[in-house]
Amino acid sequence: MLSLAELSGRHVVLPHSRLPIVAEPDVLVVGGGSAGLAAATAAARGGAEVMLVERFGYLGGLASGGLIILLLTMDDGAGHQTVAGLCQEMVDRMERRGAVHYPPRSEWDDPDARLVEHYSRWGLVWGRGPHRVRYSVAFEPHEFIFAADEMLNEAGVRPLYQTWACEPVVEGGAIRSVVIQNKAGRQAIAPRVVIDTSGDGDLFAAAGEPFELERVHPWLWFLMSNVGDLDEALQGTKGLFFHTLGAGRVLVPWGGEGRTQRKIDATDPVEVAEALAECRRMVKEEADRLKESVPAFRDAHISMIADQLGITESRRLQGEYVMSRDDLDRPFADTVARTGHWTKYGCVYNIPYRSLQPKGVTNLLTAGRCISVDHRVHHATKEIPACMATGEAAGTAAAMAVQAGRGVKEIDVAGLQRRLREQGAMLE
């Protein structure tokens, strides 16, 4: 198979180009997934003028368009909440519209087999037993988008949809502008601080920061509606589909190792295109198989297919600090977020501010699934609650850097931690 670069063979040399600077915000957030939403909201609430560019037409990234509609997990697997702040606010906003399902606090850590079975059927209990009830949350994807829109709007963030951030212009160790591309052509935004929440680390990679790239089996989750007796269907088919919000509707977490044929590099457009086509074909086959072989699915139909490929991992920053498995339960003086582990009980990763910082560029932070951790720690830090927690930390830090007129590495970290706690983040 040829990559795009090989296919083109020869080169095109563009004439020297002058691009209009269309905005000069304090903070530019690249990517409006769960991390970007949190980063932009936190930065704007912190007093910064914030712009967010997103290549699609909605917020949430994998948490909405990828149909990854489970917040795993907001606890430490021992009955204590580890992620709150903007993630908890998102749950509260969706709850007001009846769009979440999760165990009440009184059930957290309960080993009762009946309760564990109930929440397992919602996809909220994972890993090896002995199992206990976790504080994890199933939600409705459109409601996540509605709540995200409200949060950005109320905070005064200016979103720019259908816009790709393509190229940082780095001078004197800082990003002076970011080239964007949309229907209006190529333009530039000149921010004071940039937060890369693109999931794939597009900005830090283009800025020349070191990273690791993981190849992964792709996923394509989908929803089926008009399903009959779901509990009966779930008896013999554990893990193939889950209860989700909405009567007669199931979430099918399709893809991954053993189903898709090969691992892909999610930053290679040819491989992504091939994987999308392959996964869609397999989704159709799986829906047909369920209809034919599981009586409860006889009259069911596909009601939604994720419009983003499920990519667990691609680029991970090799930043000021790279977290490894040895950091499990390790305290850091610069902890700015924490997360439990969705498959493990009673353990926590404290995430240091240095894991959001690249080694070189002085006005760039990252948050979400591409932060500076190794492959193992990534299993925990890539989860949506952790992405929102690191996003909130990065956004708050960016606003402080702007106010202090300093680089992002020079801010008062104790002051950042104080602000995060005041906002409801859980740092200990």
Ligand SMILES: Cc1cc2nc3c(=O)[nH]c(=O)nc-3n(C[C@H](O)[C@H](O)[C@H](O)COP(=O)(O)OP(=O)(O)OC[C@H]3O[C@@H](n4cnc5c(N)ncnc54)[C@H](O)[C@@H]3O)c2cc1C
């Ligand atoms: C199959 C699978 C199952 C998972 N299961 C769970 C689960 O059950 N629970 C859980 O909590 N987590 C789960 N995760 C992890 C979680 O969904 C993601 O890691 C998390 O949503 C990532 O959030 P993010 O904001 O970092 O990135 P993303 O959600 O990927 O958001 C990145 C955003 O940036 C935009 N973007 C990218 N590049 C550019 C660019 N150059 N310019 C402009 N915009 C750009 C994208 O369109 C997107 O909106 C799962 C992941 C996968 C793939």
